[in-house]
Amino acid sequence: MDLRPTILIVEDEPEIRRFLRFSLGAEGYRVVESSTGRRGTIDAGTHKPDVAIVDLGLPDVDGVEVVRHIREWSPMPIIILSARSQERTKIEAFGAGADDYVTKPFGISELLARIRVALRHAVRSGSGGDVLRFENATVDLDKRTAFRDGQPIHLTPIEFRLIAALARHVDKVVTHRQLLAEVWGPAHERDTHYLRIYMKQLRDKLEADPVRPKHLITEIGVGYRLAASDSL
Amino acid sequence: MDVRQTPTARDSVARIFKARTNQRWIGYGWAVAATVASTLVGFAMRGRFDLVNIAMVYLLAVVLVALHYARGPAVLTSILCIAAFDVLFVPPQGTFTVDDVQYVFTFAIMLTVGLVISYLVANVRRQAREQAALEVAAETERIRSALLASISHDLRTPLAVMSGASSTLAEAAEKLSSQERQALARSIFEQSRDMAERVTKVLQMTRLETGAIQIDRDWTSVGEVASSALGRMSERLASHRLIVELPDDLPLVKVDAVLVEQALGNLLENAAKHTPAGTVVRLYAKQRTNDLVVSVEDYSGGPSDVDVERIFQKFAHGAIETNAGGVGLGLAICRAIVRLHGGNAWAERVPAGGMVFRFSLPIEQPPGVVERSPGPDDGLAPDYPHR
Numbered sequence: 001m002d003l004r005p006t007i008l009i010v011e012d013e014p015e016i017r018r019f020l021r022f023s024l025g026a027e028g029y030r031v032v033e034s035s036t037g038r039r040g041t042i043d044a045g046t047h048k049p050d051v052a053i054v055d056l057g058l059p060d061v062d063g064v065e066v067v068r069h070i071r072e073w074s075p076m077p078i079i080i081l082s083a084r085s086q087e088r089t090k091i092e093a094f095g096a097g098a099d100d101y102v103t104k105p106f107g108i109s110e111l112l113a114r115i116r117v118a119l120r121h122a123v124r125s126g127s128g129g130d131v132l133r134f135e136n137a138t139v140d141l142d143k144r145t146a147f148r149d150g151q152p153i154h155l156t157p158i159e160f161r162l163i164a165a166l167a168r169h170v171d172k173v174v175t176h177r178q179l180l181a182e183v184w185g186p187a188h189e190r191d192t193h194y195l196r197i198y199m200k201q202l203r204d205k206l207e208a209d210p211v212r213p214k215h216l217i218t219e220i221g222v223g224y225r226l227a228a229s230d231s232l
Numbered sequence: 233m234d235v236r237q238t239p240t241a242r243d244s245v246a247r248i249f250k251a252r253t254n255q256r257w258i259g260y261g262w263a264v265a266a267t268v269a270s271t272l273v274g275f276a277m278r279g280r281f282d283l284v285n286i287a288m289v290y291l292l293a294v295v296l297v298a299l300h301y302a303r304g305p306a307v308l309t310s311i312l313c314i315a316a317f318d319v320l321f322v323p324p325q326g327t328f329t330v331d332d333v334q335y336v337f338t339f340a341i342m343l344t345v346g347l348v349i350s351y352l353v354a355n356v357r358r359q360a361r362e363q364a365a366l367e368v369a370a371e372t373e374r375i376r377s378a379l380l381a382s383i384s385h386d387l388r389t390p391l392a393v394m395s396g397a398s399s400t401l402a403e404a405a406e407k408l409s410s411q412e413r414q415a416l417a418r419s420i421f422e423q424s425r426d427m428a429e430r431v432t433k434v435l436q437m438t439r440l441e442t443g444a445i446q447i448d449r450d451w452t453s454v455g456e457v458a459s460s461a462l463g464r465m466s467e468r469l470a471s472h473r474l475i476v477e478l479p480d481d482l483p484l485v486k487v488d489a490v491l492v493e494q495a496l497g498n499l500l501e502n503a504a505k506h507t508p509a510g511t512v513v514r515l516y517a518k519q520r521t522n523d524l525v526v527s528v529e530d531y532s533g534g535p536s537d538v539d540v541e542r543i544f545q546k547f548a549h550g551a552i553e554t555n556a557g558g559v560g561l562g563l564a565i566c567r568a569i570v571r572l573h574g575g576n577a578w579a580e581r582v583p584a585g586g587m588v589f590r591f592s593l594p595i596e597q598p599p600g601v602v603e604r605s606p607g608p609d610d611g612l613a614p615d616y617p618h619r
Contacts, residue, residue, distance in 0.1 A: 084432050104428075191599075192450045196484050197484075199456070211478060220456070220460040221493075
């Protein structure tokens with residue numbers, strides 16, 4: 001029985017599929033390739049991959065559709081490949097349930113790092129780390145306490161709710177809309193300014209260098225990501 | 233690559249055409265207004281001046297309208313003026329009859345002057361239009377050739393490196409040491425990444441110019457934009473000494489975060505490219521009355537002969553041009569992006585030696601923040617957002 005993690009690549013460019021096949025194969029992954037979105041949706045069902053890599057610019061169906069179809073039945077990590085000009089589509093893909101993205105052109109080390117995060121996350125999900133560790137701060141989500149340099153610090157209820165929402169999707173990109181709905185409620189999905197203000201407060205309280213945050217990461221134009229300590 | 237007209241030149245043509253339709257109606261309005269005004273002046277002059285001088289006032293009205301508007305309004309002014317002059321001033325007043333043949337002469341002169349001037353003005357206008365069209369063509373041509381030149385240099389060189397290095401790997405890999413193979417592979421990677429970025433910039437500029445980019449405004453924190461841009465440029469700025477000064481109380485701005493991040497990234501990239509390693513680069517933001525100014529300043533002791541206006545134009549490398557390459561679009565893109573947002577981008581020399589590149593973004597008052605979430609009361613202190 002093949003115990004290697006399986007990676008599904010949904011990408012129409014044969015040259016890109018080839019170099020992914022080579023480099024992912026060399027890293028010890030089993031690679032399944034689909035050249036169209038429809039094929040990819042079917043392959044995701046039959047091969048049950050550990051991670052799916054989906055190109056946003058597919059010839060037959062939208063990459064976002066592929067993400068949506070997979071999400072209907074599986075929580076498998078989905079990494080999207082997007083071009084710089086596809087910012088809007090990227091947001092849709094996250095809305096549809098994508099976990100992460102890599103912008104084309106990319107170096108293989110970048111993609112491998114994302115795949116490792118995705119696999120680790122898939123293994124860990126459900127166990128749930130209840131204490132978040134920053135350089136000099138910790139947040140205990142269960143006990144609702146926070147410490148910085150050993151001293152207790154105060155987080156407001158909204159700040160707790162916000163960091164808990166990010167922690168539920170640790171290492172994943174969470175869109176503005178999703179965070180607003182989870183923390184403030186569906187009526188506030190458009191109130192991005194709330195997020196800006198509270199994220200700044202969280203960074204000021206928790207990040208060692210709020211200007212260059214290591215954990216409370218801004219995905220510009222898309223949302224935020226809580227990067228776990230060991231993914232950096 | 234399709235290089236379109238620059239917005240400025242295209243706008244000027246559009247402006248002329250639009251102006252023409254609007255001015256037609258405004259022109260007729262002014263024809264009436266000028267006649268009324270001259271009539272009032274005429275009444276004021278009556279008794280103290282000869283009739284011929286009152287005729288001169290009407291003539292002046294005809295000249296002014298003819299100068300500013302097309303032939304139609306000029307002819308209308310002539311007719312109205314003649315009618316008013318005749319009915320109100322030429323004896324017998326209150327009638328349209330003319331006793332003295334010399335007034336017929338006055339009318340003829342008035343009409344002729346109106347026609348001649350409007351004809352001359354129309355001519356000049358047409359020439360101006362043709363000139364503007366020529367300028368558009370010339371500008372398009374200039375950009376096209378600059379683009380071709382820059383493509384042939386900026387893209388051909390990395391392509392040559394890539395095909396040379398990759399063919400060596402494909403055909404003679406076994407004769408190379410593993411370090412050499414790695415070095416070749418790495419240079420292919422770096423060159424291709426560079427090239428992708430240049431192509432992206434050319435496309436971006438084209439999209440900005442043709443209006444193909446829609447801006448998606450939302451409340452944005454300049455701090456987050458700066459963090460993101462700094463993160464993206466961290467490799468390139470690794471050998472520079474970076475100082476970041478962002479005040480805690482910067483207001484949010486309603487902008488397209490993705491685009492503004494690019495604008496700032498381009499300024500940082502520019503500093504990384506055009507100043508020597510070890511240079512101090514300072515990124516800071518300041519709030520003014522109606523806008524927020526983001527600046528990237530370098531203390532390179534840099535060139536004093538840089539044309540601070542020209543460097544924001546497409547394909548204009550500063551005098552500092554080294555082999556650092558780049559399509560020379562970064563600053564032009566930055567400016568195009570902030571102008572789309574109602575801001576501006578400019579450069580200044582730093583007295584101590586160096587350059588500062590700035591852009592401004594207008595500030596609006598953000599809506600209030602709901603202090604309580606709709607969730608269950610969890611007995612903790614309410615939230616007081618800091619601003």
